[in-house]
Amino acid sequence: MGKQEDFVLRALEERDVRFVRLWFTDVLGSLKSVAVAPAELEGAFEEGIGFDGSAIEGFARVHESDMLAVPDPSTFQILPWRGHDDGRATARMFCDIQMPDGSPSYADPRHVLKRTLSRAAEKGYTFYTHPEIEFYLFKDEYQKGKRPTPVDRSGYFDHTAQSFGADFRREAITMLEQMGISVEFSHHEGGPGQQEIDLRYADALSTADNIMTFRTVIREVALSQGxxxxxxxxxYTEHPGSGMHTxxxxxxxxxxxxxxAGSEYQLSATGRAFIAGILTHAAEITCVTNQWVNSYKRLVSGGEAPSYICWGHNNRSAMVRVPMYKPNKGQSTRIELRTIDPACNPYLAFAVILAAGLKGIEQGYELPREAEDDVWSLSDKERKALGIQPLPKNLAEAIEIAESSELLAETLGEHVFDFFLRNKRQEWEDWRAQVTQYERDQMLPIL
Incomplete structure (x- = not known):
């Protein structure tokens, strides 16, 4: 065993850890967990923990179901919301999923991202991401057929006395930082009960792990506060959607x-080709960055959510924004992708974004003219004249485009690609069959 494994085993004793939760993510981005006793962990490092892959969304068929969860010791953290009563701690580690012969599982989203990061590393690149994660807080757990009630009526950047959101964010951030996740900003967002917490820059694999942890922490803190x-x-129809501008x-x-230095917006040829790659393959990767039928209600609503494939300097209506350059801070030059939502599988989303950008660099894609206007305010004719194409308008369109994408098939691998699209097609068919409250409200009184 290596130094990291030895560190974890020592920490288990020193912190009196009673359970270790081994975390991994299914193809759709749901967190899975199995708890092991500390005494079992040495064996888990060496041989992994066996489980039935056919019971996990998208992992395996019944006749090839045996899989191993192998903990990654670099992700060891104590869970701050567990063990307060008896003083005995619970820890967690993310896992890499392997086949019985020790090879990486073709179905593991974490491996899909690691594989794409390795491609970038072969060219000398490290990929960094910084997500701005939005979410809503409701007073009660959702009950079917009942409209959820937000915890407040505040708006963007509002600071109000005895604000529930501010107290919530403070506790959530404290818990995140106890788990080694650095937070850069937090504030109330535009919708009632809507919050935003921005995680600090990190390499994409760490960020994806952090997003999975973030979603768990936010839900745990919410439940603890009722x-x-x-x-x-x-x-909500009338309030802003939740995005994850990255x-x-x-x-x-x-x-x-x-x-x-000295180039337009201080953006290098590499940066311009990377943006061109994202724009060229934008429609193909939208199925992954916006994977739910509800994701497209946000993308068609305007405002801060993009609907068109374009880029701009400090243009918040564009899909890709180049933030304002800060003098003497060349290392902070970056681009912001505004399509992604916080319900995506972050491993797959980061993998396809990186793959699209790398393709732009490899193929020397030319960056089109930037969108200087509010893209939403332009007419269809004006957008067409500028060469600005729309993003997919719904999940069905996104699936149809994704099905013929070589980039997506190569990046995700055949198994994940096939399962993911098959699952999304079923989601669309299920949604199409639903009779909505809108239809009842509009048609029952008059038909």
């Missing part, structure tokens, strides 16, 4: 590969 947290992209950059060693 409220309900949701990352649903668009819970800042990304490539580093070549210690140098930001997106930075070039």
């Amino acid at each position: 409220v309900w947290a949701s990352f649903m992209p668009k819970p 800042h990304v950059s490539l580093f070549d060693g210690d140098q930001n590969a997106f930075y070039e």
